[in-house]
Amino acid sequence: MSAMLSLRNVWVEYGDKVVLERVDLDIAERSFVSIIGPSGAGKSTFLRLLLGQEAPTRGRILLDGQPLLPECGPDRGVVFQRYSVFPHLDARHNVLFGLECALAPLTGRLFGAARRRAMAEADAMLAAVGLGVNGHVYPAQMSGGMQQRLAIAQALVKKPRLLLLDEPFGALDPGIRADMHVLIGRLWREQALTIAMVTHDIGEAFALGTRVLTLDKRRHDPHAPHRFGATAVYDIALDRKLAASAASITIDENDNN
Amino acid sequence: MRLVNIRPTRRSAVLLGLAPLLLLVFAYLIASASRHAINPADKILPTPVAMVAAMHSLVAVPDPLSGTLLFWADTAASLSRLGLGLGISTLSALLVGLVLGLVPGVRATFGPLVTTIAVIPPIALLPILFIVFGLGEAAKVALIVIGILPFMIRDIAAHVEALPAEQMVKAQTLGASSWQLALRVALPQAMPRLIQAVRLSLGPAWVFLISAEAIASDVGLGYRIFLVRRYLSMEIILPYVAWITLLAILMDWALKQLSTRGFPWAHAK
Numbered sequence: 001m002s003a004m005l006s007l008r009n010v011w012v013e014y015g016d017k018v019v020l021e022r023v024d025l026d027i028a029e030r031s032f033v034s035i036i037g038p039s040g041a042g043k044s045t046f047l048r049l050l051l052g053q054e055a056p057t058r059g060r061i062l063l064d065g066q067p068l069l070p071e072c073g074p075d076r077g078v079v080f081q082r083y084s085v086f087p088h089l090d091a092r093h094n095v096l097f098g099l100e101c102a103l104a105p106l107t108g109r110l111f112g113a114a115r116r117r118a119m120a121e122a123d124a125m126l127a128a129v130g131l132g133v134n135g136h137v138y139p140a141q142m143s144g145g146m147q148q149r150l151a152i153a154q155a156l157v158k159k160p161r162l163l164l165l166d167e168p169f170g171a172l173d174p175g176i177r178a179d180m181h182v183l184i185g186r187l188w189r190e191q192a193l194t195i196a197m198v199t200h201d202i203g204e205a206f207a208l209g210t211r212v213l214t215l216d217k218r219r220h221d222p223h224a225p226h227r228f229g230a231t232a233v234y235d236i237a238l239d240r241k242l243a244a245s246a247a248s249i250t251i252d253e254n255d256n257n
Numbered sequence: 258m259r260l261v262n263i264r265p266t267r268r269s270a271v272l273l274g275l276a277p278l279l280l281l282v283f284a285y286l287i288a289s290a291s292r293h294a295i296n297p298a299d300k301i302l303p304t305p306v307a308m309v310a311a312m313h314s315l316v317a318v319p320d321p322l323s324g325t326l327l328f329w330a331d332t333a334a335s336l337s338r339l340g341l342g343l344g345i346s347t348l349s350a351l352l353v354g355l356v357l358g359l360v361p362g363v364r365a366t367f368g369p370l371v372t373t374i375a376v377i378p379p380i381a382l383l384p385i386l387f388i389v390f391g392l393g394e395a396a397k398v399a400l401i402v403i404g405i406l407p408f409m410i411r412d413i414a415a416h417v418e419a420l421p422a423e424q425m426v427k428a429q430t431l432g433a434s435s436w437q438l439a440l441r442v443a444l445p446q447a448m449p450r451l452i453q454a455v456r457l458s459l460g461p462a463w464v465f466l467i468s469a470e471a472i473a474s475d476v477g478l479g480y481r482i483f484l485v486r487r488y489l490s491m492e493i494i495l496p497y498v499a500w501i502t503l504l505a506i507l508m509d510w511a512l513k514q515l516s517t518r519g520f521p522w523a524h525a526k
Contacts, residue, residue, distance in 0.1 A: 077431075087446070154431065158431055158432065
């Protein structure tokens with residue numbers, strides 16, 4: 001499996017505070033990387049790096065061999081814990097937004113046949129996340145779980161190379177969270193996604209991921225705790241699941257994993 | 258039951274709201290009647306009959322000098338000045354507020370300027386406006402604009418700036434350009450806030466309008482009130498004030514309707 005995303009000796013520093021140090025990673029295509037770690041260990045900074053919201057102080061990040069631009073773009077999709085859907089658009093138009101941005105640079109809106117085609121695509125995406133009948137519902141009328149489903153649909157309609165999830169299910173009830181785990185697992189397999197997910201929930205990290213990264217500080221100076229940054233202290237590949245997912249795309253009826 | 262948990266029904270809320278207003282009218286009538294019982298020529302608290310008689314000559318009898326119906330001419334002049342001032346302010350506030358709220362470079366450049374202008378008392382600029390624009394319509398409209406525009410710009414800019422960063426990042430990952438961010442994300446979400454800002458600006462706008470008309474004008478609701486003040490004509494001043502109040506309430510109500518009908522998502526709870 002080739003590395004789709006590579007981090008080479010990446011450091012992030014704010015002034016004299018080191019947040020991340022010597023991060024060297026390769027993330028393979030179609031992997032599901034869970035990122036865990038204690039609070040303040042740079043999980044969110046790590047995700048902002050991948051998102052392009054922030055540039056590394058040192059080191060390089062390569063996506064498909066090309067240096068990653070330090071600006072968010074449509075090659076990377078994101079779902080945050082909250083506020084990642086547009087409150088002024090109903091579900092359908094939330095999903096339509098990404099398609100309209102690409103096709104109508106000036107008006108931001110589609111008309112006629114192009115609009116109907118995009119609508120059909122948006123409706124199919126809504127159906128895929130289980131919101132098929134909720135096209136006309138506004139986010140304010142949706143439950144937290146529905147809003148996260150919508151945020152996922154919104155991101156996936158752009159077919160991103162990399163889907164970033166920032167504690168996407170952290171604010172949901174346990175029952176809803178289990179449903180969302182099934183959903184994201186299914187979408188990951190069906191749509192051949194590459195996912196990086198930051199989470200606080202270790203169970204979730206291991207249940208969903210094909211690889212679990214733990215960010216933490218390797219060294220600690222009690223007199224200057226801010227001078228050492230976090231890095232990937234554990235990098236656990238869950239090969240059994242990789243094999244299972246590989247089996248599922250070859251449709252092996254005997255594999256009941 | 259605790260006082261804070263007793264909620265009036267819809268109908269009783271209307272009745273409760275009307276009660277103080279009716280009480281005020283009733284108190285006026287008693288006060289007016291008792292003053293007239295002592296002095297039938299009292300001018301301070303005129304009777305409703307005197308008000309109707311005075312207003313009739315303004316509303317329905319053409320003015321012998323100009324041939325116009327003064328009340329309606331005053332209303333039209335004031336409303337057109339107010340409408341022009343509010344319109345210019347609203348459009349400019351939307352444009353400038355969006356750009357200030359969205360583009361950090363513009364905010365850094367012009368934010369302090371807007372803040373500075375906003376703290377200048379507009380009435381203090383009125384002489385300058387009269388000198389620059391003359392005593393005509395332009396100076397009056399300009400006073401309204403200068404009076405309310407900086408506040409509206411700051412309000413819209415702050416609202417746009419406070420849109421969740423997650424939303425802005427999300428839009429960018431969906432491929433939105435700066436222009437599309439402004440057009441599809443910030444503008445629609447600024448609209449209900451803009452209407453709210455216009456509603457809040459209505460009060461100050463009326464103050465600036467009446468002030469400008471009081472100082473230099475030959476027609477307008479404010480002009481008339483300050484003109485008849487010389488003759489102690491409370492029977493004209495009071496109905497004019499009531500009329501201004503009614504107009505202001507209607508405008509506020511219409512704007513509120515516009516917001517709830519036009520942007521239902523912003524009012525969903």
